[in-house]
């Protein structure tokens with residue numbers, strides 16, 4: 073039986089009900105924890121407008137997210153993965 077938690081409610085609210093733009097992020101790697109495609113949306117905080125990329129799977133155990141000054145920067149942050157052999161590039 074699925075229990076509706078506060079977290080799943082907020083995930084539903086994030087998906088458009090608060091008026092924020094949200095879409096799947098082109099060029100972003102899948103969530104490293106659940107493999108779900110992440111979503112990109114405008115970061116609703118004050119100050120300079122940022123982009124936020126977050127796992128859009130409400131059942132994801134971790135629901136990682138990151139922000140960037142631009143869409144590109146947010147994508148770069150999201151796509152960065154730890155590599156035990158050293159970072160490429």
Ligand SMILES: [Zn+2]
Pocket residue numbers: 103104105106107108127128129132133134135136
């Ligand atoms: Zn996930």
